[in-house]
Amino acid sequence: MLNRISSFHNFQSVQNDLRRQENKVHHNHAQLASGKKLLTPGDDPLATHYIQNINQQTAQITQYKDSIVLVRNRLEQHEVNVAAAEQFTDEAKRTVMEMINGALSPADRQAKRRELEELATNLLTVANVQDESGNYTFSGTKPRSQPYFRDYDGSVTYSGDDYQRKMRISNTLEIAMNDPGSHVFSEIPNPFGDYEPSYQLQSGSELLLERAENLDFDDTDPYRVTFVDMSNGKWGYQLEKDGSVVDADEFDPKTGIRYDDLTIEIRGQIHKGDVIDLAPRKTFSLFDSFKRAEETSSASVSDASATAELQKVSQEFHAAFVHLNKVRADVGARLGTLDIQEQQHLDYQLSLAKAKSNFEDLDYSKAVIEFAENSRALEASQKAFGKAKDLTLFNYL
Numbered sequence: 001m002l003n004r005i006s007s008f009h010n011f012q013s014v015q016n017d018l019r020r021q022e023n024k025v026h027h028n029h030a031q032l033a034s035g036k037k038l039l040t041p042g043d044d045p046l047a048t049h050y051i052q053n054i055n056q057q058t059a060q061i062t063q064y065k066d067s068i069v070l071v072r073n074r075l076e077q078h079e080v081n082v083a084a085a086e087q088f089t090d091e092a093k094r095t096v097m098e099m100i101n102g103a104l105s106p107a108d109r110q111a112k113r114r115e116l117e118e119l120a121t122n123l124l125t126v127a128n129v130q131d132e133s134g135n136y137t138f139s140g141t142k143p144r145s146q147p148y149f150r151d152y153d154g155s156v157t158y159s160g161d162d163y164q165r166k167m168r169i170s171n172t173l174e175i176a177m178n179d180p181g182s183h184v185f186s187e188i189p190n191p192f193g194d195y196e197p198s199y200q201l202q203s204g205s206e207l208l209l210e211r212a213e214n215l216d217f218d219d220t221d222p223y224r225v226t227f228v229d230m231s232n233g234k235w236g237y238q239l240e241k242d243g244s245v246v247d248a249d250e251f252d253p254k255t256g257i258r259y260d261d262l263t264i265e266i267r268g269q270i271h272k273g274d275v276i277d278l279a280p281r282k283t284f285s286l287f288d289s290f291k292r293a294e295e296t297s298s299a300s301v302s303d304a305s306a307t308a309e310l311q312k313v314s315q316e317f318h319a320a321f322v323h324l325n326k327v328r329a330d331v332g333a334r335l336g337t338l339d340i341q342e343q344q345h346l347d348y349q350l351s352l353a354k355a356k357s358n359f360e361d362l363d364y365s366k367a368v369i370e371f372a373e374n375s376r377a378l379e380a381s382q383k384a385f386g387k388a389k390d391l392t393l394f395n396y397l
Contacts, residue, residue, distance in 0.1 A: 054352050061345050061352075068169050068342050072335065074177040078137060079331045081126050082184065086324040088123045089286065092116060093317035096293050100310050104301060113297040120290040124148055124156065127181055138181035141165055147181045148287075154294070156287035158186050169341050175334055184327055187283040191319035195223070195278035197312060201304035202271035208311055212278055215261035223278040225257065227270050235270050271304075289316040 098104070099112045127138050127148045135143035139160035147160035162183065164176035190196065197209040207227070221242040230236045230250060239247040239259055247259045257264035264278070293313045299306030 054355055058349060058352050061349050064169050065342060065345055067167050068338050068345075071167050071169065071175055071177045072338050074131065074137075075331055075335050075338070077131060078178060079328055079335070081129050081137060082179075082324055082328045082331060085123055085126050085184070085286075086321060086328060088119045088126070089317055089321045089324060092119050092290065092293065093314055093321065095119070096310055096314045096317060099293075099297055100307060100314070106300075109297050109301070113294055116290060116294050116297065120287070120294070123185075123286065123290065124150060127185055136160070137178050138184060140178075140180035140182070148185075154291050156285070156291075158182055169338065170345070173337075173341060175337060179327060179331075184324070185287065186285045188286060188316075188320050188323045190281050190284055191315045192312075194280060194282060196281040196284070197308075198277040198279065199305045199308040199312075200275040200277070201308055202273050203302065203304055204269075205271040205274050205304045205308075206268040207266065207270050207274045207276070208268045208308055209276055209278075210256075210265035210267045212262070212264045214263075219261070220280050222280065223262070223264075225264060225266075225276045225278070227251065227272065227274045229272045284316055286316075286320045289313050289320065293317075 095112050095115050099109055104112070128146055129137050131137060136145065136147055139145050139147040141163045142160050143165065145159060148156055148158055150156050158181055160181055162180050164180065165178050166174040166176050168174045192209055193211045193213040195209075195212040195214075197212070199207070201207055212223075224240040226238045226240070228236045228238065232250075235251040237249065237251045237257060238245060239257060241259075247257075251257070251266075251270075253266065256266060266276075292309065296306050296309045296313065301307070
C-alpha cells in the first residue's frame with residue numbers, strides 16, 4: 001500500500017492551529033486589559049442573557065431611587081408647610097384665649113383682631129404654596145390650579161380635588177407626595193361631635209356645649225335647646241327639632257340631655273333663657289374658624305354669646321392643631337417608608353452587582369494561568385509551523 005503525505009494538508013492544519021492559538025492569546029490579552037471575563041455574547045450566551053436581565057433590573061432600581069429622591073424633596077417641603085400651618089393655628093388659639101379675657105379693652109381686642117387677620121393671611125399663603133416646578137402643593141391632583149380663593153366677604157373656598165399625587169418607588173409600592181387641602185385645612189373633625197353650636201346666652205351666662213352626638217345617621221335636622229327655671233329650684237330644658245318641641249324635662253348635669261339617639265352634654269353656669277342651636281356638622285374648615293374669630297372679636301367683652309363663640313373657636317383651633325399634627329406625623333411616616341425602601345433598593349442593587357460580577361468579572365489568577373498555557377501552546381504551534389513548512393520532497397532529493 002502506498003502511503004502519500006500531503007504537504008499542503010500538513011501545512012494548512014498547522015497554520016489553522018497557529019491561528020487558533022493566536023486568537024486565544026489575543027482573547028486573554030483583552031480579558032486582562034479590560035478585567036472582564038465576557039467580551040462578546042458568544043463567549044457565554046447564557047451568562048450574557050443573565051447579565052442583560054441584571055442590567056435591566058439595575059436600571060429600573062436607579063429609576064426608583066431617583067423617584068425616591070424626588071418624593072423625599074416634595075415631602076420634606078410638605079412637612080415644613082404643614083408645620084407652619086400648625087404654628088399659625090396654635091398662635092391663633094392663644095390669641096383667641098387672650099381675647100376671652102375680660103380685662104382687655106376694645107383697643108386691645110382690635111389689636112388682637114389684626115393679629116388674627118395676619119395669621120389668616122399667612123395660613124392662606126401656606127395653603128396656596130407652590131413647589132420649585134410651580135405646582136400647587138395642596139390642590140390634590142390639579143397641580144396647576146390654585147386651591148384656595150378668598151371672597152370679598154372674607155370667605156375662603158377650595159377649588160382643588162380630594163386626591164393625592166402618587167409616585168411609584170418600587171414594583172409594588174406607590175407613595176403619596178402631597179395631601180389635598182380639603183384633607184388638611186377643610187375637613188377637620190368637629191370637636192363637638194356631630195353638631196355645631198350657636199349661642200344666645202343671657203348676660204353673665206357661661207353655658208357651653210361639651211359634645212352632641214347622634215347615632216341616627218339619617219337624622220339631619222337641626223335642634224334647639226332652651227333652658228328654663230323650675231319651681232323646685234332646678235333647671236329645666238325644652239328640646240326642639242326642626243322648630244317643633246319634641247322633649248322637655250328637668251336638666252341633670254350628670255346625664256345631660258337624652259332624646260332617642262341624640263346625646264347632648266353641657267358644661268358651665270346656666271342662666272334662664274339660655275339657648276343653644278345645634279346645626280349638623282361632621283367637620284369644619286380652619287379658614288371658617290379664623291373668619292368667625294375675626295367677626296366675634298368686635299363684640300363687647302360683656303357679651304356672653306360672643307364669649308361663648310370665642311370659646312367654641314378656641315376649641316376648633318385646638319382640634320385643628322391636633323389634626324395638623326397628625327397630618328405632619330403621617331408625612332413623617334411616609335418619609336420613613338422612603339428611607340426603608342431606599343435601603344432595600346441599595347441592598348438589592350448590591351446583590352445584583354455581586355451576581356453580575358460572578359458572571360462578568362475576570363478571575364485574574366485563573367486568567368494569568370490560562371494566558372501562560374495559551375502562550376506556551378502558541379510557541380509550540382509556531383515551532384510546528386516552522387517544521388511543517390520545511391516538509392517538502394525537495395529537501396530529500
